[in-house]
Amino acid sequence: MTEFALPKTYDFRSVEQRLYAWWESQGYFRPRPDPAAQPFVISMPPPNVTGELHLGHAMFVAVEDLMTRHARMRGAPTLWVPGSDHAGIATQLQVEKELLRTEEVTREELGREAFVERTWAWKHKYGGIITQQIRRLGASCDWSRERFTLDEGLSKAVREAFVRLYEKGLIYRGTYLINWSPGLRTAVSDLEVEYAEEQGTLYTFKYPIAGKEEFIPVATTRPETILGDTAVAVHPDDPRYRHLIGETCLVPILKRPIPVIHDTYVDREFGTGALKITPGHDPADYEIGQRHGLPIVNVLHPDATMNENAGPYAGLDRYECRKRIWADMEKAGLTIKTEPYTMQVPRSQRGGEVVEPLVSTQWFVRMKPLAEPALEVVRNGSLRIVPERFAKVYYNWLENIRDWCISRQLWWGHRIPAWHCAECGQITVARIDPDRCAHCGSTRIEQDPDVLDTWFSSGLWPFSTLGWPEDTPDLRTYYPTTIMETGYDILFFWVARMIMMGLEFTGQPPFSTVYLHGLVRDDRGRKMSKTLGNFIDPLVLMDEYGTDALRFYLLTSSTPGNDINVSADRVEGNRNFANKIWNAGRLVLSAVARAGDRPASMPPPTLADGWIRARKAQLVRDVARLFEAYQYGEAGRQIYEFFWGDFADWYLEIAKLQLDEGAARAWSTAALMVEVLDDSLRLLHPFTPFVTEELWGRLKAACQAGGRSFGPEAGWEEALIVARWPEPTRPRPEEAEAVGSFGKVMEVIRAIRNVRSEKAVEPQRRIPAFIRAGVEAPMFESQRAMLAHLARLDPAGLNITEDLTPPAGAIPLVVGTIEIYLPLAGMVDSAAERTRLSREIEAVEAQVERLEKLLSSAFAQRAPADVVRKERDKLAELKASRESLVASLDALQ
RNA sequence: GGGCGGUUAGCUCAGUUGGUUAGAGCGUUGCGUUGACAUCGCAAAGGUCGUAGGUUCGAGUCCUAUACCGCCCACCA
Numbered sequence A: 001m002t003e004f005a006l007p008k009t010y011d012f013r014s015v016e017q018r019l020y021a022w023w024e025s026q027g028y029f030r031p032r033p034d035p036a037a038q039p040f041v042i043s044m045p046p047p048n049v050t051g052e053l054h055l056g057h058a059m060f061v062a063v064e065d066l067m068t069r070h071a072r073m074r075g076a077p078t079l080w081v082p083g084s085d086h087a088g089i090a091t092q093l094q095v096e097k098e099l100l101r102t103e104e105v106t107r108e109e110l111g112r113e114a115f116v117e118r119t120w121a122w123k124h125k126y127g128g129i130i131t132q133q134i135r136r137l138g139a140s141c142d143w144s145r146e147r148f149t150l151d152e153g154l155s156k157a158v159r160e161a162f163v164r165l166y167e168k169g170l171i172y173r174g175t176y177l178i179n180w181s182p183g184l185r186t187a188v189s190d191l192e193v194e195y196a197e198e199q200g201t202l203y204t205f206k207y208p209i210a211g212k213e214e215f216i217p218v219a220t221t222r223p224e225t226i227l228g229d230t231a232v233a234v235h236p237d238d239p240r241y242r243h244l245i246g247e248t249c250l251v252p253i254l255k256r257p258i259p260v261i262h263d264t265y266v267d268r269e270f271g272t273g274a275l276k277i278t279p280g281h282d283p284a285d286y287e288i289g290q291r292h293g294l295p296i297v298n299v300l301h302p303d304a305t306m307n308e309n310a311g312p313y314a315g316l317d318r319y320e321c322r323k324r325i326w327a328d329m330e331k332a333g334l335t336i337k338t339e340p341y342t343m344q345v346p347r348s349q350r351g352g353e354v355v356e357p358l359v360s361t362q363w364f365v366r367m368k369p370l371a372e373p374a375l376e377v378v379r380n381g382s383l384r385i386v387p388e389r390f391a392k393v394y395y396n397w398l399e400n401i402r403d404w405c406i407s408r409q410l411w412w413g414h415r416i417p418a419w420h421c422a423e424c425g426q427i428t429v430a431r432i433d434p435d436r437c438a439h440c441g442s443t444r445i446e447q448d449p450d451v452l453d454t455w456f457s458s459g460l461w462p463f464s465t466l467g468w469p470e471d472t473p474d475l476r477t478y479y480p481t482t483i484m485e486t487g488y489d490i491l492f493f494w495v496a497r498m499i500m501m502g503l504e505f506t507g508q509p510p511f512s513t514v515y516l517h518g519l520v521r522d523d524r525g526r527k528m529s530k531t532l533g534n535f536i537d538p539l540v541l542m543d544e545y546g547t548d549a550l551r552f553y554l555l556t557s558s559t560p561g562n563d564i565n566v567s568a569d570r571v572e573g574n575r576n577f578a579n580k581i582w583n584a585g586r587l588v589l590s591a592v593a594r595a596g597d598r599p600a601s602m603p604p605p606t607l608a609d610g611w612i613r614a615r616k617a618q619l620v621r622d623v624a625r626l627f628e629a630y631q632y633g634e635a636g637r638q639i640y641e642f643f644w645g646d647f648a649d650w651y652l653e654i655a656k657l658q659l660d661e662g663a664a665r666a667w668s669t670a671a672l673m674v675e676v677l678d679d680s681l682r683l684l685h686p687f688t689p690f691v692t693e694e695l696w697g698r699l700k701a702a703c704q705a706g707g708r709s710f711g712p713e714a715g716w717e718e719a720l721i722v723a724r725w726p727e728p729t730r731p732r733p734e735e736a737e738a739v740g741s742f743g744k745v746m747e748v749i750r751a752i753r754n755v756r757s758e759k760a761v762e763p764q765r766r767i768p769a770f771i772r773a774g775v776e777a778p779m780f781e782s783q784r785a786m787l788a789h790l791a792r793l794d795p796a797g798l799n800i801t802e803d804l805t806p807p808a809g810a811i812p813l814v815v816g817t818i819e820i821y822l823p824l825a826g827m828v829d830s831a832a833e834r835t836r837l838s839r840e841i842e843a844v845e846a847q848v849e850r851l852e853k854l855l856s857s858a859f860a861q862r863a864p865a866d867v868v869r870k871e872r873d874k875l876a877e878l879k880a881s882r883e884s885l886v887a888s889l890d891a892l893q
Numbered sequence B: 001g002g003g004c005g006g007u008u009a010g011c012u013c014a015g016u017u018g019g020u021u022a023g024a025g026c027g028u029u030g031c032g033u034u035g036a037c038a039u040c041g042c043a044a045a046g047g048u049c050g051u052a053g054g055u056u057c058g059a060g061u062c063c064u065a066u067a068c069c070g071c072c073c074a075c076c077a
Helices: A016-025 A057-074 A086-101 A110-135 A150-169 A225-230 A283-292 A308-313 A318-331 A368-379 A389-398 A454-458 A475-480 A487-504 A540-547 A545-554 A568-594 A606-628 A630-658 A663-684 A689-707 A732-760 A774-782 A782-790 A830-855 A865-891
Strands: A040-043 A078-081 A171-181 A186-188 A193-208 A216-219 A232-233 A249-252 A256-260 A274-277 A335-348 A356-367 A384-386 A416-420 A427-430 A445-449 A481-487 A512-519 A767-772 A794-800 A811-815 A819-822
Touching: A016 A110, A016 A232, A040 A057, A057 A110, A057 A356, A057 A512, A057 A545, A086 A110, A150 A171, A150 A356, A150 A427, A150 A454, A150 A487, A171 A283, A193 A225, A193 A249, A193 A256, A216 A225, A216 A481, A216 A487, A225 A308, A232 A283, A274 A283, A283 A356, A318 A335, A318 A389, A335 A606, A368 A389, A368 A487, A384 A389, A389 A487, A389 A774, A427 A830, A445 A454, A454 A487, A475 A568, A481 A487, A487 A512, A540 A568, A545 A568, A545 A630, A545 A689, A568 A606, A568 A630, A568 A663, A568 A689, A568 A819, A606 A663, A606 A732, A630 A782, A663 A689, A732 A767, A732 A774, A732 A782, A732 A811, A774 A782, A774 A794, A774 A819, A811 A830, A811 A865, A819 A865, A830 A865
Parallel strands: A040 A078, A040 A481, A232 A256, A384 A512, A481 A512, A767 A794
Antiparallel strands: A171 A186, A171 A356, A193 A216, A193 A335, A232 A274, A249 A256, A416 A427, A416 A445, A767 A819, A811 A819
16 A cells, blocks of 8 residues: 555644744734625634733634635635724732732832823733634634734724714713722622522611601611611602602701602502612613702722711721611611622622722613614614524613713723813813813813723724724625624624714714623533632643634534533543544545556446545535525534535545445546545535644645646645635435435345344455345446445345245345345344344334324325325335245245 | 513423424433544433413414412512
8 A cells, every 4th residue: 555644543733823923924814805706704702912812812813713714715815804802890900910920019109101101001012822823723713814902093982983973962070879899999890790589687777757756767788878768768658658749857866857758659568568769770770860850979989888978987888887777777776687688799790899880980882772773783684693693682671771880990091082171171082192181171070990891992993903993904805794693692792882983983884793602610500710619621622632623612502692501521522523634635635646657448337436536516505505604514414414424424435435336446446535535625625724734735635746636626726724625516316316225235234234233243244145136136237246245144145036935044134125145054033134124114014103193184185296206105114124024924934 | 560581302402484203412222442633432321392271274382360489670668
């Protein structure tokens, strides 16, 4: 055998880095301009610069790279724009932690300017890690267009967006109740607050009425907020309290007088039926306060200790205050009871600490006007969400959207382009840093200290990365983008905001399709987190099984929008698949190497040849259909089954025989092996780019060696990554027919193998067989070599006839109407065989009865004709099969 | 309180225009290594598709209800 240089197992370690560098250096990741073709564009969801690769990244890279490579192979100018996000809070926290650890210095001690400088230094040092890891996954994105949300161009875009919204009156500054994160000392948006069900206490106490002996019983879960109460509310029709409306209550301990008001918001059935109103620290109370013109009393410092409004409790932590005030109220006889209570506690998505609602001056985006068009484009179908069910979630959120608090009291981020005037107090918002107040001309202006929510800049990502607000060639060519692919967990955070911003600033949706993938969870379905210790590192998986294995696993183990519980076993299985591809390639390569010169005339295709071509054609069609429907996982599974189950397990085994049937046959077989392998590698490439590219390159080299001409009709492209995607074709009639005939042969082979296994016939032993094939006799006869090889039959003892007298002392088998007799001397237990055949007859009998009943029922009239015909055919086959079985049984007696 | 997803073989999951005997991988059992691959091959066992109704000639697939698990949204003190 000719020596071929492929190692026995696929060594991804020696392949992945080299190929990635090669692809990139050849410029394959950059779009090939073609004015005639519709470009395919994806904006990569920018990972946090501080981030380290997790399986969520691996997931989006796998899916987006699949889409990108597929589009590229179909000839579209393809652009996948990578980048990273400055991730305000996350990054600032990391740098703060680092500074504290290494230099024992806080950011306050360092000062704003120096801290931001340090953070940039940090970014330059560590920001490349995540992008290196993205490369490791094989992402074929255009690194020459890589962007960062805080780089110059994007900062300009952010500024432009802010100014435009401000000028339109869609950004405003105001004092409202917001979510305050005491640890981070910044405001956060509603979306950044998560509610966790926790055990707490419900405190019920007396609100004394001034000048009376009466009191109103009131309950709260946060007694410290009593200090900020500015009213007690009851339902206007509540007979218990109606007479007290308009009276004055005294805030416990502080003895501050507050009114008893009425509001239908109060639920008479719930609790005591009376409500303490703390407009400064509760969203519902805030609204009631607005309705009734109640004053707002803030009792908290930014670090959630009590402030001067808390009187004697000033300076205490809120929880300490809670204990103390309750103890003091007990002493004063104002308490009624405490009881365990399950409540929803708001916690910061970032730090996990309890978020305090409080009134603060912040910047907001007016969302309603932006939400309307964003709803419309999805409703009218100009923007499609896949899977569809998420559209409902999207509607629900946008229909009930509230204004977005965009200012953060941080240092790392886009500084708000607003200047406050010390003279006139007015605000100047400008694209270029102003040196004087736009209203009074004073030079005593100072820029607003706040920065913008990270998601504000992310919202501009699809167009800011292409050059907006400049009218760049990229923006004109590649915007709007094609698909936004991301996890469903950031539908609101990011996707909805991109749609709103895109429509507002560019007048069109930033992409025509949103494809949402599921979340990767641990093997028990829990979210992965460092604290839980269930974090599975994709780098470790890649080290162990290779990138292709991880990618194929992620792509084929779930369906769109559904979560996936990671399982290392399955990744291993896919490593084996990569190896299978590799070894099939080794066999094909050796066949190519051994084939001589091109024969003068090509022999006609064999049955197996026709079968595998028909199967391949079917696969290409199915894959095209599935890709069209975003069913990438199913497509991958089908390619896997075809490659392993049909091509490797059956065709290649037969090909080994055909290669020994003369030079012409060897050539035609090698050519077909190449054809099927080549198309398989093309179909697989978007899933498993490395092993396919490596093998394809070697295949191409082997096929071109010595000036021969194996391979695709149109010739070999320069690399698989830019090779053509297989076009669906219809199989020729004889190939379609081969599927049926070959199927029968396969069944016969399986039946014989089954008996051999059951009877423990030595694998090496060639056994004789008599096959009564009826009208199929010529077909079986033509396949005798293949049949004998795969069923380990003795070619000399293989007797295929139209009809025959069953030999005595043979094991009878029936496959459809084909009867097989295996004369295994000394192994035949007539009684057992009779029992087996009788059982088979019974089973067929039952089927016949079932079908006869079915066909005499309404089914025959109501079902479509072709369905009925199929059942009739089946019945006929079963009846014929029954005859064969009976004949075999008779022969045994 | 509203909404969504899941429930299919021991385990992890497919099964997308309803078509009549439900599939894969892993695991299990038996057998097998000189020539693509032991990261392999051959064969086998294993499921009344959560439950109860309904629609239909026909339901894992559509409808209704319900149980359990998970998630999202929501101002009940």
